[in-house]
Amino acid sequence: MTKIWIDAGHGGKDSGATGNGLVEKNWVLAIAKQLQTELVNAGFEVGMTRTNDTFLELSERAKKANGFKADLFLSIHFNAGGGKGYEDYIYTSTPAKTAEIQKTIHKNVIARITKHDMRDRGMEKANFAVLRETAMDAILLEAGFCDTTDATILKSPVYQQDFCAGIVAGVKDIFGSGVTKYQAGKFSTSNDAISGKNIKGYLAAGTKVFVYKETEKTLNITTTKGIPGSWVLKTEVNTGKR
Template sequence: MLIVLDFGHGGRDPGAVGSGLQEKDVVLTLGLQVLSFLEEYEVRVIPTRTGDVYVSLEERAELANKNGADFFCSLHVNAGGGSGFESFIHPDAPQKTRMIAAALHREVAAFYIQRGFPDRGLKRADLAVLRKTNMPAVLLENFFIDSPRDAACLADKACLRELARAIAGGMARVLGLKKRSSGDAAGEIERLRERGLIIGNHDPDAAVTWGELAAVLNRLLDRLEKEGGGTTGG
């Protein structure tokens, strides 16, 4: 199972601006928290950006398509004089997407309803990342940046963290993700393999040579250096 998590906007594109906040920063903070909650599950997640960089809508969709993602979730913050939560799917979305989106919407909306914010519903729009992705894709509009009451949560790390937990937990339930068991040596090896840091399968009890260790560390360092350039991981 592979999820591409799309953090809207970035770099020269701030997205919506209000209440002293920029959408690109809020969705990055929120998204990285969603990513960290998803670490608890047996799933591979690729973010479309990990820093404040500009990524085109085409590149976001292409990242998901070329990696054969099973699910695409785009995180945004709303603006324009409303409050609460709404989500979007493409008008031509197939039934599988409609079902996943409806279930995820209910899960995330519960977070808002519990705190007295309106659930504005699951809507349809011909948005580029929804149109150009080949897999079930949803876009979540979290709060309104120009509503002072909404912005208070967006500016509050603890509140954002609870929202991230609701989004990650919702995705896990809707997509049927299994919890990672700690102390699962074979699972840890499999994770390294999925991440491309080791090649092939390894016996958890086998000894590691210096040559193998050096190869793994160099792959890791190559990747870190590449990410230091500011582009996406994966």
């Protein structure tokens, strides 16, 4: 199973950036927990740097992720300093694969947050410890600036949902939708999946999949990215029904 590590920045004695009633350590922890839920529901195994208001040194964060043998490290932050917009970072010297992963995450996040008037500040590189000391592909995401008009956007639950949705969509694009924990019935059409008719077989537990298309109640799941597959009920994947 693909493993994702979520690093909620700061914590404990380190509040991170503050402004306009926002405290970074609290905001990023809430986002980290939301991401954890959504990624687990998508079939990924998720590790967390912290799940409460705890301080950890930067090297300890990387060490925990390395011990987990994560496939991707996501460090969640927001900014201060008078700017505006979202940006993300990878280490100054990384394989081309890491840069491609950054592009995928960035594209998916921006696609969902620009409607909130959050500016795109681009993709950057930096010598941050959590990027330098992690053994896997690692990205640090800065969700906006707490000390400018971005603060109003950061406080919006809808923005927070879309920010998380962009990250999850990017992870799915990179790795597929994790794996199915339980078998799910495969159907020819979305309506067939809803009615339970014309079953084609079963998607075996542990299958690595990509989502080709999605409706309110169903997913078209494929084992080959970009190629249509079979329809399954959302309520069946990872629940053990049928």
